[in-house]
Amino acid sequence: MKQTVIQATKVFGLLVAFYLGLGLVAYWMPDHSVRRHVQQSLEKGDFQEDYPKAIIRELYDCQDSYTLDNFTDALILNQAVNLRSEGLSGILLLPRHDEGIYQYINLKGTITGSTEGRTVHYGRYWHGSTFFARILLSFTSYTGIRYLLYLFTSLLLLWGLLRLWRTVGGVTTLLMAVSLLLVNVYLMQFSLQFAPVLILALGGIIWLTYHPSSDATVLFFALGSLTTFLDLITVPSITLGLPLLALLALRCDSDFKRGFCTVVKVAIAWLVGYGITWLAKWGLATGLTGANIFADAYGQGAEWSRGGYSYIGEAISSNLGFLHWKYIVVALLILLVTAIFRPNKKGWVPAALFAIVALVPFAYYVIMAHPALHHAWYNYRALVTAVAGLLLAAASLVDWQRLIKSQNIHKPCPRKNDADK
Numbered sequence: 001m002k003q004t005v006i007q008a009t010k011v012f013g014l015l016v017a018f019y020l021g022l023g024l025v026a027y028w029m030p031d032h033s034v035r036r037h038v039q040q041s042l043e044k045g046d047f048q049e050d051y052p053k054a055i056i057r058e059l060y061d062c063q064d065s066y067t068l069d070n071f072t073d074a075l076i077l078n079q080a081v082n083l084r085s086e087g088l089s090g091i092l093l094l095p096r097h098d099e100g101i102y103q104y105i106n107l108k109g110t111i112t113g114s115t116e117g118r119t120v121h122y123g124r125y126w127h128g129s130t131f132f133a134r135i136l137l138s139f140t141s142y143t144g145i146r147y148l149l150y151l152f153t154s155l156l157l158l159w160g161l162l163r164l165w166r167t168v169g170g171v172t173t174l175l176m177a178v179s180l181l182l183v184n185v186y187l188m189q190f191s192l193q194f195a196p197v198l199i200l201a202l203g204g205i206i207w208l209t210y211h212p213s214s215d216a217t218v219l220f221f222a223l224g225s226l227t228t229f230l231d232l233i234t235v236p237s238i239t240l241g242l243p244l245l246a247l248l249a250l251r252c253d254s255d256f257k258r259g260f261c262t263v264v265k266v267a268i269a270w271l272v273g274y275g276i277t278w279l280a281k282w283g284l285a286t287g288l289t290g291a292n293i294f295a296d297a298y299g300q301g302a303e304w305s306r307g308g309y310s311y312i313g314e315a316i317s318s319n320l321g322f323l324h325w326k327y328i329v330v331a332l333l334i335l336l337v338t339a340i341f342r343p344n345k346k347g348w349v350p351a352a353l354f355a356i357v358a359l360v361p362f363a364y365y366v367i368m369a370h371p372a373l374h375h376a377w378y379n380y381r382a383l384v385t386a387v388a389g390l391l392l393a394a395a396s397l398v399d400w401q402r403l404i405k406s407q408n409i410h411k412p413c414p415r416k417n418d419a420d421k
Contacts, residue, residue, distance in 0.1 A: 008221045008269070015225050016280055019126055023091035026131035027083055029138040038077055039111050041142035047074045047104040054187055064377040065184055065322040072193040072232060074103035077142060079127060080134035081110050085119070092285040093123040094130060123285045124297045126277070128229040129192050146190050153189040156202040163209035168249045171395055176245070178331065179388035182324050183381040194378065196230035197239050204243030212250035220244075220266040224273030228281075233371060234378055237364040240270045241357060241385025245392060248353050254346060259353045267360075304370040311369035318373055319365060322380035328387060335394035344399040351396040358389025 041047070050071035053064075078096040086095050097110035099117030109117055136145050157180075164173040188194035204223050208216065220240065227239045244266060253259035278297075285293040339347075361382035365372045372379045 004215065004217050007218050008273075011218055011222055012225060012273070012276065015222065015229070015277075019128065019229050020091070020284075022128065022131045022135075026080075026134040027088065027091055029134050031081075031084060033139070034081055034134055034137045035111060037137045037139075037141045037144075038081055038107070041077070042108055042111060044141070044143060046070070046142050047107060050074075050103060054190075065380060066187065067377050068187060069191055069193045069378060071103045073142070073191060074107045076127075076130050076133050076192050077137070078103065078107045078110055079122065079130045080137055081107075082119075083130070083134055089289045092281075092289055093121040093291060094125070094127050095119050095121055121291065123289070123291055123293045124278075124282060124300065125232060126229040126281050127232075128226075129196055129232070133192055145192065149192070149195045150189045153195060153198055153202070156199060156206070157185075160202045160205045160209075163206055164246065164249075167209045167212065168246075168252075169400075171400060172249050172392060175331075175391040175395055176242075176388055179384050179391060182327060182387055183384045185381075185384075188381065193232060194234055194381075197227060197235055200226055200230065200239040201242040204239065205246040208243060208246050208250055212247075216247055216262075216266050217269045221269040221273035224270035224275075225277040228274050228277035233368070234375075235382040235384075236274070237360050237382045238384055240267060241360040241382075242388065244357050244360070245354065245385065245388055248350060248357065249392065252350060253353070254349055256349045256352060259349065260356070263353060263356060304368065306370065309369070311373050312366055315365045315369040315373035315376070316362060318376040319361075319380040319383060322376060323383060323387070328390075331391060332394055335391065335398060338403065339394065339397035342399045342403045344397055347396040347398070351393040354389045354393035354396060356389075358386040358393065360385050360389075362386070 047070050051067050052070060054066045054068055075096065079094045082095045082097060083090045086093065096119070097106055097114070097117055098120045099106050099109050099114065106117070108114075133145065136148065140148070161173050161177055164176060185198065188198045200223055204219065207219060220243070223239045223243065227236045231239075244263065247262070247266070248259065251259070251262070253262070282293045282297055285291060361384075364382055365379075372382075
């Protein structure tokens with residue numbers, strides 16, 4: 001325990017140094033290149049609609065679940081352009097030009113030098129995505145960044161699924177892939193707002209497939225911290241839930257108590273990393289700039305908690321309403337019926353552990369009920385952990401070796417030499 005705390009402390013120090021260092025790198029990127037590429041994006045019409053639908057609207061139900069968040073992406077670019085407008089304090093306060101509710105107008109105003117509006121700050125977040133955006137905008141436009149995001153996340157998806165196939169088998173890999181498809185994962189691949197948590201979740205899964213037997217506590221601590229750095233509270237819980245499901249599949253624990261202790265330990269590590277990184281940002285920004293970021297954070301927290309527990313039920317039901325239920329129900333029925341005819345008598349332990357992890361997004365909705373309700377059109381993607389957890393729980397009840405003789409189809413537990421390759 002002591003050694004783990006020491007390692008986590010060292011990792012946290014390195015991560016904070018990396019966050020500030022990346023901010024400095026972004027700060028020193030040439031303004032003229034950033035502005036030129038943002039102007040190109042505006043001229044191409046990349047931001048004419050704040051919340052465009054990525055489908056032919058008349059052909060699909062649940063249209064809002066196919067929505068892109070150009071609104072927040074434009075805000076991120078606005079901050080990237082204005083990062084140097086107030087000196088080095090901009091790294092901590094993140095100034096941006098504001099003329100009203102439409103971020104496209106705000107972004108256009110900052111490029112054209114509009115004298116209307118005002119400068120506002122967004123200092124309670126780390127805004128790691130803004131730092132990366134400014135660095136990339138030195139070389140390409142917003143459209144180019146989208147291509148890069150799609151390419152990078154596609155390669156990560158392919159790598160992650162291949163590693164899962166090699167270490168835990170085809171069934172687990174297929175169910176994880178299906179779960180991602182059922183929350184429209186491909187939309188996350190095109191968004192500065194959504195992509196970071198997907199990248200972190202996939203990165204965590206890939207790391208675990210190479211180190212399945214190592215202590216994962218520090219990894220989850222780091223994932224929690226990196227989530228705070230990069231995410232604007234989209235679906236942060238997937239950087240805990242998806243890697244945790246992968247960890248359980250890799251460990252294939254037959255001892256419920258030991259497996260449950262693992263779940264609790266890494267969840268606490270993630271929460272500590274997540275929370276302490278928020279506190280570090282507020283402390284650094286307040287101490288180095290004189291702005292009272294703690295008061296800002298408290299005010300936003302009070303706004304989110306307005307209404308207390310009254311939002312919880314509606315938040316959960318609204319998010320559940322965005323799922324493709326007919327496909328989920330069919331998949332669960334197939335697995336459960338198969339389990340009746342080919343039961344795995346030892347499968348209840350992993351099934352119970354997967355089911356427990358499936359509750360992670362609901363814990364998130366309880367704590368963050370107000371924003372989860374108002375942003376349900378993208379917060380529903382947190383339910384990928386619930387969908388994958390339930391499907392994996394049902395699959396654990398099936399004796400796959402009796403059902404399918406080929407060991408290449410499903411490996412209930414990874415072979416040690418596979419995991420190390």
